Amino acid sequence: MLKYVRQKDDIIIVGCGNSTVGMNLYDANYRSIVSIDISPVAIKQMKELNKVKRPDLVFQQMDATKLEYNNEKFSVVIDKGTFDEFMTDSKEETVALVTKYIEEIKSVLKSNGRYICISLLQEHILKTVITNLSQSCAIRIIRCHDVESKALDQNESSIPVFMVVATKFSKLHAPVNLLTVEIDKAILDVAKSYFDFIEDDKSKVRIADGIDYITQAS
Numbered sequence: 001m002l003k004y005v006r007q008k009d010d011i012i013i014v015g016c017g018n019s020t021v022g023m024n025l026y027d028a029n030y031r032s033i034v035s036i037d038i039s040p041v042a043i044k045q046m047k048e049l050n051k052v053k054r055p056d057l058v059f060q061q062m063d064a065t066k067l068e069y070n071n072e073k074f075s076v077v078i079d080k081g082t083f084d085e086f087m088t089d090s091k092e093e094t095v096a097l098v099t100k101y102i103e104e105i106k107s108v109l110k111s112n113g114r115y116i117c118i119s120l121l122q123e124h125i126l127k128t129v130i131t132n133l134s135q136s137c138a139i140r141i142i143r144c145h146d147v148e149s150k151a152l153d154q155n156e157s158s159i160p161v162f163m164v165v166a167t168k169f170s171k172l173h174a175p176v177n178l179l180t181v182e183i184d185k186a187i188l189d190v191a192k193s194y195f196d197f198i199e200d201d202k203s204k205v206r207i208a209d210g211i212d213y214i215t216q217a218s
């Protein structure tokens, strides 16, 4: 994760619980870190645990779907397991809550800032991430092999864990007109049926051989 977070970043950890992520960053000389959680118990414990050794760590009890921060305050939002906890099913009210959560994240995030989400990324979560973030962010998904091997080393069962890094487009870059050339129509069908991809004036797809297409276009 450190590859995507710099020491000068203004970081918020949403749904921190009792996790050591903020403490580990602090010990690696990151200083601007705010951690929030809806649980007053977790926040009280974290304040108590860190008040002497890590006095600059800030913990606040707050609802992540109603963040009380200014727009574009943070350059990094870290979410470890919180999205997964929100999105236990695909019911209408759950999707509405998660959509509100993502809107809050996008508004507190600066342009070019990163939303880093550690998740088990089941299909309904992946779909929601893509649907809600792909218009305003560049999305990269990385499988966390080190987390999985650590669990195996400790004789624990290991399930795939992923890190989604969504980088918010700067105002200069969004939105663009996009032409995609794809050789296999089946890929387009998957994008439409599984990821709600819609062809429109801004996003068009040609089914063709990419090299032929570029040769003819040049």
Ligand SMILES: C[S@@+](CC[C@H](N)C(=O)[O-])C[C@H]1O[C@@H](n2cnc3c(N)ncnc32)[C@H](O)[C@@H]1O
Pocket: 014, 015, 016, 017, 018, 019, 036, 037, 038, 039, 042, 062, 063, 064, 065, 079, 080, 081, 082, 085
């Ligand atoms: C699965 S736990 C993950 C905790 C921690 N990030 C970790 O990695 O151990 C999800 C956390 O999200 C918090 N949470 C749930 N709903 C929340 C909300 N609306 N706003 C803020 N935090 C919330 C829970 O209290 C819990 O601490």
